[in-house]
Amino acid sequence: MAGVVVESTKTIGTATTSTESDEDEDCISTARSSAKRPAKKAKKDVSEEEDLISTLGRVGSELAAAIVTAAKKSAPQPPPVDEIPDNLYETLLGMEGYSETQIDDYYIFLVSNPRSAKAFMKMGHVGQLVWMDRYINKEFKD
DSSP, rough: OOOOOTTTEEEEOOOOHHHHHHHHHHHHHHHHHHHHHHHHHOOOOHHHHHHHHHHHHHHHHHHHHHHHHHHHSOOOOOOTTTTTOOOOHHHHHHHTOOOOOOOHHHHHHHHHHHOOOOHHSSSHHHHHHHHHHHHHHHHHHO
């Protein structure tokens, strides 16, 4: 019995015969087999995505390493901690009111303590006198 055909080629309000039923199963079978083909393409797409992700990860790591290397080369290096400031001894000799022995002793202290020597040299003259006076009073108690 012939049915009414709609644009979707679907029959409406008809009874099916065994021949039509077999044809429907063949169509469904064909549809199923064609549905499997995109899955293979999807696997290929996943593989391509994994390759792309891997490449981006490698490039990102290389870029990060290059940035670190460039930063190390361009960053100014701090002076060594144990570096003694220039003109330290001359500055101490210019301090009035102290004996040569006291000046030499304070110089030896500052050479042994480079951070203190740097701080001493950054101070103004009054601050230097205070530091030296404290040291002398502490070390030369009579």
